[in-house]
Amino acid sequence: MKLENTGLEDVKIDLKPLDHVTAKHAFIRAGQWDYERVTYDYRMDSDEKNITYYIRVQGYAIEGDVDRGNAVIQLMTPLLGKHYYPHGVEYGEEENFPNDLVERAKNLISKLKTEIDQLKQ
Template identity: 60%
Template sequence: MKILDTGLDGLLIDLKPLDKGLENANFVRASQWDYERVTYDYKIGSPEKNITYYIRLQGHAVEGDVDKGDAVIKLLTPVVGKHYYPHGIEYGEQEEFPPNLINRAKSALQTVKANIEPFTK
């Protein structure tokens, strides 16, 4: 499910302050990148058995190279997904998400925006 109206979609930012700003908001990039794309995840536990939610923020390089650390990243619309063990994460609009989860996602994304906004282009 897309999280709209966050102010993040389309922002341009250098990779290093983006990494730092998302790390400070508890998002993890880990090995989720290639030369042209980055993906950050924020994990949210659930009282439901074998269900975990994720807030995902992705971006792609419009200049430079992610591997070299000199990329300028354009952010995409954040999404919320539901992980079904052992099958994987579903991000589709047909998924249902509790209202408190959506509020938590919006709050986390507001923190991200506050962390990175001073560094956007």
């Protein structure tokens, strides 16, 4: 599910401060990158058997190179996904997401956006 109108999709930011602020908010990039793209995931455990939810923030380099650490990243619309063990994560609109989980995801993205905005000032 797309988390629309968060303002993140308008953000352009250098990779190093982006890595710092996302890590501070427990969004993990780990090995999820290539020379042109980055992906940050935030894991939200669930009481549902074999279900885990993820908030995914993705971006792509508009300048520089992710591998070299000199990229300027254009962020994209965040996603909320549901991981079905052992099959993988589904982000489709047909997925059922509890309202409290959606609100929690939006709140986490809002906090992330606020801190990113402070870096840009």
